[in-house]
Amino acid sequence: EAGVAQSPRYKIIEKRQSVAFWCNPISGHATLYWYQQILGQGPKLLIQFQNNGVVDDSQLPKDRFSAERLKGVDSTLKIQPAKLEDSAVYLCASSPGTGKMFFGYTFGSGTRLTVV
């Protein structure tokens, strides 16, 4: 099966600019996640979708970050305006499970964002 697709692979922007990342999960996976991985740290969950609804966005900085998964398939994550501390790798993951059946994520390769 095809893996989780993410684009772009790399992005460099100036602070206060906006940027968007795209993710296409594995076909049929109901749950989609966006993680932020700052250099030297473990991934931190930003938002979790179940189909096209938000399950958890408690750690999403909502004043500048937004995400959507309108048709319950692919998803976009946007940052507007970007700050220097947003420099990180943004990882998308998907999982087939619903309810209590869970077997782990499949991650995409990530988008490396550098804010200058």
Added chain:
Amino acid sequence: AQSVTQLDSQVPVFEEAPVELRCNYSSSVSVYLFWYVQYPNQGLQLLLKYLSGSTLVESINGFEAEFNKSQTSFHLRKPSVHISDTAEYFCAVSSGGYQKVTFGTGTKLQVIP
């Protein structure tokens, strides 16, 4: 709330020597436990997982981890490492049935020729 502690940020080891990467977790309910590996400039790959049943789980490339409920640990071991094992390893926990996975800060394994 769930959390993961990986005390060792870096572990250097000579090729063909054994290695143990430590992981301790905190959760008030039953857990699922995972080890992910991240090779340089690549995404995270699932290495092995504990969901239920046997407390010793193995990966296809010789790693194993043992779930120890009394010590709330899930340490990763390999009896003989190879240069290709050089990577960063993340321990992760999921609990409560919400499919939310919390990651540790990672351990960089450096295999020395």
